[in-house]
Amino acid sequence: xxxxxxxxxxxxxxxxxxxFASKPEAYALLNWKTNLMNQNNPLLSSWSLDPTxxxxxxxxxxxxxxxxxxxxxxxxxxxxxxxxxxxGTLKSFNFSSFASxxxxxxxxxxxxxxxxxxxxxxxxxxxxxxxxxRFSGTIPQEIGMLTNLExxxxxxxxxxxxxPVSLRNLSTLSYLRVDDNxxxxxIPQELGNLDSLVxxxxxxxxxxxxxxxxxxxxxxxxxxxxxxxxxxxxIPPSFGNLSSLKIxxxxxxxxxxxxxxxxGNMKYLSQLLLGHNQLTGSVPxxxxxxxxxxxxx
Ligand SMILES: *[C@@H]1O[C@H](CO)[C@@H](O)[C@H](O)[C@H]1NC(C)=O
Ligand SMILES: *[C@@H]1O[C@H](CO)[C@@H](O)[C@H](O)[C@H]1NC(C)=O
Ligand SMILES: *[C@@H]1O[C@H](CO)[C@@H](O)[C@H](O)[C@H]1NC(C)=O
Ligand SMILES: *[C@@H]1O[C@H](CO)[C@@H](O)[C@H](O)[C@H]1NC(C)=O
Ligand SMILES: *[C@@H]1O[C@H](CO)[C@@H](O)[C@H](O)[C@H]1NC(C)=O
Ligand SMILES: *[C@@H]1O[C@H](CO)[C@@H](O)[C@H](O)[C@H]1NC(C)=O
Ligand SMILES: *[C@@H]1O[C@H](CO)[C@@H](O)[C@H](O)[C@H]1NC(C)=O
Ligand SMILES: *[C@@H]1O[C@H](CO)[C@@H](O)[C@H](O)[C@H]1NC(C)=O
Ligand SMILES: *[C@@H]1O[C@H](CO)[C@@H](O)[C@H](O)[C@H]1NC(C)=O
Ligand SMILES: *[C@@H]1O[C@H](CO)[C@@H](O)[C@H](O)[C@H]1NC(C)=O
Ligand SMILES: *[C@@H]1O[C@H](CO)[C@@H](O)[C@H](O)[C@H]1NC(C)=O
Numbered sequence: 001x002x003x004x005x006x007x008x009x010x011x012x013x014x015x016x017x018x019x020f021a022s023k024p025e026a027y028a029l030l031n032w033k034t035n036l037m038n039q040n041n042p043l044l045s046s047w048s049l050d051p052t053x054x055x056x057x058x059x060x061x062x063x064x065x066x067x068x069x070x071x072x073x074x075x076x077x078x079x080x081x082x083x084x085x086x087x088g089t090l091k092s093f094n095f096s097s098f099a100s101x102x103x104x105x106x107x108x109x110x111x112x113x114x115x116x117x118x119x120x121x122x123x124x125x126x127x128x129x130x131x132x133x134r135f136s137g138t139i140p141q142e143i144g145m146l147t148n149l150e151x152x153x154x155x156x157x158x159x160x161x162x163x164p165v166s167l168r169n170l171s172t173l174s175y176l177r178v179d180d181n182x183x184x185x186x187i188p189q190e191l192g193n194l195d196s197l198v199x200x201x202x203x204x205x206x207x208x209x210x211x212x213x214x215x216x217x218x219x220x221x222x223x224x225x226x227x228x229x230x231x232x233x234x235i236p237p238s239f240g241n242l243s244s245l246k247i248x249x250x251x252x253x254x255x256x257x258x259x260x261x262x263x264g265n266m267k268y269l270s271q272l273l274l275g276h277n278q279l280t281g282s283v284p285x286x287x288x289x290x291x292x293x294x295x296x297x
Contacts, residue, residue, distance in 0.1 A: 026061045082129070103127040115159075168191065171194065247271045
């Protein structure tokens with residue numbers, strides 16, 4: 001009888017607690033929540049280990065919490081907290097607790113402060129979207145250690161400083177957006193190594209210097225947006241090698257020289273915007289070969 005009671009007590013209380021003990025992710029999320037400005041955010045009400053508020057399925061915490069997705073082993077693999085009215089910083093976010101995380105989506109919140117360099121602990125990360133917040137400071141060079149990244153979206157923040165050369169490490173990166181920030185300095189030549197890139201948007205910053213000719217090596221590149229910066233020098237003739245390029249926006253910079261004939265080799269090009277620069281000479285006749293070209297300005 002006593003043994004039975006003990007058994008029931010154990011199943012009722014101990015087993016969920018044991019389950020929590022193996023879930024550092026749950027503690028890490030709760031600790032972060034406690035440090036948010038609006039910790040009473042109703043969207044995060046499921047983020048709790050309080051037995052009076054959560055039912056027995058709480059043994060699966062944090063896998064049943066809002067925005068949290070786990071694999072079959074109960075490890076957190078995705079955190080989608082996009083557009084969730086989060087207000088605070090990532091200072092108290094324990095990145096070391098999320099060894100299995102592949103997707104971190106925090107877009108469209110009110111998160112400020114810097115992007116912690118500890119983000120490099122998310123070594124399995126494939127998808128990182130921090131866009132549409134108020135992140136400031138520089139892009140940590142430790143982002144270059146996230147070598148599984150395929151998507152990196154840091155746009156629409158107030159990030160400043162240079163685009164880190166360490167991004168050259170991200171050989172699987174296909175989608176890169178750092179547009180609409182306060183970034184300065186030049187575009188690293190090393191980005192020409194990232195031959196998985198399909199979409200690159202660096203527009204609406206304060207970038208200076210020449211467009212690196214190495215970008216002409218990106219044979220999968222389909223869309224390149226560099227408009228609204230202070231880029232100087234000429235359009236690299238190597239761009240003629242961008243055999244997959246469909247969209248090229250270079251307008252509103254300080255580009256000079258002639259439009260290279262080689263651009264006529266970009267057979268998939270459908271939109272080419274070069275206006276508001278200091279380009280000289282006429283439009284090369286080779287562009288007449290671009291049968292898909294719909295927009296030229
Ligand atoms: C208990 O939790 C499960 C999983 O989150 C949920 O589907 C169910 O509706 C909850 N039950 C109650 C009574 O809250
Ligand atoms: C992420 O969350 C947002 C907002 O709740 C939702 O619109 C979007 O579909 C989600 N995306 C994924 C991949 O789950
Ligand atoms: C976020 O919190 C700060 C400080 O409490 C406040 O000034 C700001 O208005 C909040 N933002 C939103 C969108 O609620
Ligand atoms: C962060 O998480 C790791 C792994 O779960 C843990 O060892 C460490 O103590 C935590 N750090 C803090 C400050 O809580
Ligand atoms: C590049 O990635 C390797 C791991 O693959 C890492 O050791 C190195 O620190 C990274 N370099 C930079 C500059 O981030
Ligand atoms: C590129 O960046 C600009 C400025 O942030 C934005 O308005 C535009 O929608 C972006 N386009 C793509 C395809 O990323
Ligand atoms: C970003 O640039 C804008 C001007 O476009 C300026 O008003 C703002 O102070 C800058 N912010 C930071 C954090 O540098
Ligand atoms: C470009 O540089 C000029 C000064 O040379 C400055 O006034 C302007 O704000 C800069 N524009 C951008 C988009 O960086
Ligand atoms: C671009 O490709 C050429 C020829 O394959 C190579 O010599 C050059 O180093 C490459 N540039 C970059 C930045 O990858
Ligand atoms: C284009 O690529 C070819 C072959 O990879 C290379 O020989 C040539 O130099 C490149 N053209 C330019 C203008 O970079
Ligand atoms: C247009 O393409 C044809 C066939 O590839 C080529 O012979 C011709 O020289 C090109 N015209 C121009 C002006 O580049």
